[in-house]
Amino acid sequence: MTVAEPAPKPITSGKDPRFAPTLYAHVGQPESWTLDYFQRHGGYQGVRRAFAMGPDAVIEEVKKSGLRGRGGAGFATGLKWSFMPLKDGKPHYIICNADESEPGSFKDRYLLSEDPHQLIEGMLIGGYAMRASVGYIYIRGEYVHAAERMWAAIQEARAAGLLGKSVLGSGFDFDLQVHRGAGAYICGEETALMNSLEGLRANPRLKPPFPAAAGLYGLPTTINNVETFCAATQILKYGADWHARMGTEKSKGMKLFQISGPVARPGVYELPLGTTFRELIYDWAGGPLEEMKAIIPGGSSCPMLPWDDRVLDTPMEYESVAAAGSMLGTGGVTLIPKADCIVNATWNLVRFYGHESCGKCTPCREGISSWMTRMYEKLSRGHGQPGDVQLILDMSDNIGGRSFCALADACLGPVLSSIKLFREEYDQLAHTEQAMYPARRRWRDS
Amino acid sequence: MSYFADKQPLVTDIFSRYPASPQGRRSALMPLLREVQDAEGFVSEARMAEIAGLCGTTATEVRSVMSFYSTYHTLPTGRYHLQVCSTLMCALAGSDELWDHLVSVLDVQPGEVSPDGRFSVQKVECLGSCGTAPVVQLGDEGYYEQVTRAKCDRLLAAMRTDAPPPPDNPVPVTVREDGRQMLANGERVGASIADLAPVGSAMSGGEA
Numbered sequence: 001m002t003v004a005e006p007a008p009k010p011i012t013s014g015k016d017p018r019f020a021p022t023l024y025a026h027v028g029q030p031e032s033w034t035l036d037y038f039q040r041h042g043g044y045q046g047v048r049r050a051f052a053m054g055p056d057a058v059i060e061e062v063k064k065s066g067l068r069g070r071g072g073a074g075f076a077t078g079l080k081w082s083f084m085p086l087k088d089g090k091p092h093y094i095i096c097n098a099d100e101s102e103p104g105s106f107k108d109r110y111l112l113s114e115d116p117h118q119l120i121e122g123m124l125i126g127g128y129a130m131r132a133s134v135g136y137i138y139i140r141g142e143y144v145h146a147a148e149r150m151w152a153a154i155q156e157a158r159a160a161g162l163l164g165k166s167v168l169g170s171g172f173d174f175d176l177q178v179h180r181g182a183g184a185y186i187c188g189e190e191t192a193l194m195n196s197l198e199g200l201r202a203n204p205r206l207k208p209p210f211p212a213a214a215g216l217y218g219l220p221t222t223i224n225n226v227e228t229f230c231a232a233t234q235i236l237k238y239g240a241d242w243h244a245r246m247g248t249e250k251s252k253g254m255k256l257f258q259i260s261g262p263v264a265r266p267g268v269y270e271l272p273l274g275t276t277f278r279e280l281i282y283d284w285a286g287g288p289l290e291e292m293k294a295i296i297p298g299g300s301s302c303p304m305l306p307w308d309d310r311v312l313d314t315p316m317e318y319e320s321v322a323a324a325g326s327m328l329g330t331g332g333v334t335l336i337p338k339a340d341c342i343v344n345a346t347w348n349l350v351r352f353y354g355h356e357s358c359g360k361c362t363p364c365r366e367g368i369s370s371w372m373t374r375m376y377e378k379l380s381r382g383h384g385q386p387g388d389v390q391l392i393l394d395m396s397d398n399i400g401g402r403s404f405c406a407l408a409d410a411c412l413g414p415v416l417s418s419i420k421l422f423r424e425e426y427d428q429l430a431h432t433e434q435a436m437y438p439a440r441r442r443w444r445d446s
Numbered sequence: 447m448s449y450f451a452d453k454q455p456l457v458t459d460i461f462s463r464y465p466a467s468p469q470g471r472r473s474a475l476m477p478l479l480r481e482v483q484d485a486e487g488f489v490s491e492a493r494m495a496e497i498a499g500l501c502g503t504t505a506t507e508v509r510s511v512m513s514f515y516s517t518y519h520t521l522p523t524g525r526y527h528l529q530v531c532s533t534l535m536c537a538l539a540g541s542d543e544l545w546d547h548l549v550s551v552l553d554v555q556p557g558e559v560s561p562d563g564r565f566s567v568q569k570v571e572c573l574g575s576c577g578t579a580p581v582v583q584l585g586d587e588g589y590y591e592q593v594t595r596a597k598c599d600r601l602l603a604a605m606r607t608d609a610p611p612p613p614d615n616p617v618p619v620t621v622r623e624d625g626r627q628m629l630a631n632g633e634r635v636g637a638s639i640a641d642l643a644p645v646g647s648a649m650s651g652g653e654a
Contacts, residue, residue, distance in 0.1 A: 014627060014635070014636060015629070015635040015636060016636060017635075017636060017637060018636075018637060019636045019637060020625065020626075020636060020637035020638050020639050020641055020642055021620075021621050021625070021627050021636070021639065022639050022642070024620065024621050025621055025625055025638075025639040026621075027617060027619070027621065028617040028618075028619030028620075028621065029623060041639075042644060045644050049644075049645060049646065100574045101571075101572060101574060102572075103533045103534055103535055103571075103572040103576065104534075104535055104572075104576055105574065105576070106574045106575055106576050106577055108574075109574055109575070110617055110618065113615065113617075114617055140574065141480075141515070141517050141586075142517070142570075142573050142574065142583055142589075143574065144586055144587065144588050145588050145613070145615050177463040177464075179463070179473075179476070179477070180476070180477070180480060181476075181515070182476060182479070182480070182515035182516070182517045182518055183515050183516030183517040183570065183571075184514060184515050184516065185571065185572075196476070197473060198469060198472060198473050199472040199473045199474065199475035199476060199501060199503075199511065200472070200511065201510060201511055201514040202514060202515075217465060217467070217469050217470070237644050237645070238642050238643070238644060238645060239645040242642070258576065258577060259577070260535045260538075260576035260577050260579065261535065261538050262538065262539075264630060265630050266576070266577040266578070266579075266618075267577045267618030267620060268577065268618050268620065269620055269627070270620070270621070270627065282630075283629050283630060283631075284620070284627075284629060284630060285630060286630030286631075287630070300533075300534065300572075332576070334534070334535055334538075334576070336538070337538070340538065345534055345537075345538075348532075348533065348534045348537050349533075349534055352533050352534070352571050352572065355571055356571060358514070441540070441543065442537075442538065442539060442540035442542075442543065443539070443540025443541075443543035443544055443547075443580070443594070443595060444539075444540065444594045444595065445594060445595045445596060446594050446595070446596040446597075
């Protein structure tokens with residue numbers, strides 16, 4: 001080969017003939033959760049390659065792949081892994097955050113229940129790279145079925161020598177445990193999750209120290225999302241170059257997008273980063289069932305975006321969604337119909353954050369759980385007064401950026417975006433008792 | 447009467463998941479609470495004290511942890527504890543009406559148990575099943591999904607005869623058995639995982 005071939009066009013559509021789903025390739029297939037099925041479909045090849053490369057090369061491979069954390073923040077995974085101390089002689093932990101509790105997100109649940117060995121393999125790879133000998137999978141308490149499948153898969157892996165002493169003869173010792181949560185959104189915050197694992201109230205911890213320095217039981221710890229570990233399994237199996245060919249310059253690889261609300265085919269779709277909202281909503285999910293007015297692009301914390309052509313044609317990747325004024329988050333897309341009152345819809349989310357506030361810091365405990373919730377209740381129940389909307393904005397100004405963790409700011413995502421986009425609906429409720437879009441029947445008879 | 451006294455293997459198993467240190471011992475608190483609640487429907491003060499003893503803490507601490515989470519109960523629950531997801535994605539599918547229907551036909555409010563001991567209800571936040579809204583969680587058993595009014599009434603009738611169907615676990619299958627994903631119009635597009643070459647395999651032909 002003497003003539004340099006032009007760089008191939010990046011893969012940014014689920015319809016691209018070069019794109020093959022991997023994370024969800026086996027979800028829904030009979031017996032996909034068994035070790036037998038997993039091994040018949042090429043399972044545990046990635047970890048074998050990792051053992052052959054050595055731990056430092058594994059971190060380099062993950063860096064090269066461009067993988068970014070799939071739990072919502074989008075931090076570079078390889079870089080995060082490299083923060084773990086190398087030769088401190090202390091035990092290290094890795095934790096899988098399977099607390100999936102951001103409203104609009106439901107991708108990890110099916111990875112856990114339908115393809116648990118993919119996660120075990122990813123945690124083996126991560127544990128090996130980060131010199132950890134124990135991994136905990138923190139599964140939200142409500143995912144009973146997923147936790148049972150995960151437990152069973154761990155037992156199978158132990159019996160097959162894939163967990164325990166000298167995994168696959170590599171000399172690397174590693175074991176996994178499942179810890180079930182008990183219903184608390186804040187446990188998705190990594191330091192709150194560690195407190196919960198330690199049997200404490202799940203209040204977030206002060207950072208620094210960061211978990212890589214002092215995490216679970218005060219020891220170096222790294223937490224990754226379920227999808228992130230599963231992506232590592234695929235990256236080690238198919239190579240960093242394969243992963244980096246998908247997506248955009250800064251947002252590489254595939255992503256599990258979820259879509260809910262009134263659409264023809266709600267569900268989870270595995271698509272390359274950079275796929276447009278329009279492709280997800282129309283081509284994959286079959287289009288909206290009624291006229292829409294807003295999109296929540298990545299889970300309820302992400303500011304709402306208006307339902308228009310500019311937003312629909314935005315590529316779903318970290319940078320473009322940020323440029324559009326929101327966040328990619330967990331990739332949980334929710335559509336809000338035109339005929340639903342935006343104040344009422346936002347009240348629902350404010351109530352959610354108010355309920356889930358841990359109570360540790362004043363801006364969140366008083367600001368979100370009490371004041372903000374009451375203001376929305378007042379407006380929604382028809383007791384609004386002129387000045388109420390400005391009061392909500394003033395309160396937001398005093399809450400934003402002033403809370404201990406990101407929960408209060410997360411609540412302001414829907415609050416501020418909905419006021420910006422639909423001020424007239426708020427103003428009507430501040431001046432009259434009647435919402436612009438009154439409550440309507442939504443529950444289906446059959 | 448002690449709950450764990452005659453369950454030593456279970457207690458040993460739970461403690462073995464965490465480090466053999468005071469901190470590790472405390473980590474067993476949540477799984478121990480779960481055991482009691484699954485068996486008895488709630489955690490009484492006597493059980494809190496027992497768990498505190500096992501974990502090396504006080505009953506007050508145990509209660510403090512319990513009060514942080516939504517799924518631990520200090521009051522008895524019914525044989526069928528119905529938890530209705532009330533967050534936006536389910537609300538857009540009618541969960542408010544579902545809730546009103548439940549409390550009116552069962553004539554039970556949160557914190558109460560129906561006179562026959564069967565039913566208790568709780569509004570909960572997002573259950574992570576937004577694609578199959580609205581959703582009702584049965585105790586620590588699992589979810590009933592896409593609960594329409596007719597399905598809700600069928601479920602309640604079945605519970606009244608103590609024959610509830612097993613929880614649903616529908617999986618949103620978008621990738622077909624050939625490994626390709628199907629568009630809403632039924633067309634299969636893209637490639638299959640079977641077309642990909644693992645690194646170092648004969649198929650991959652070296653570095654691509």
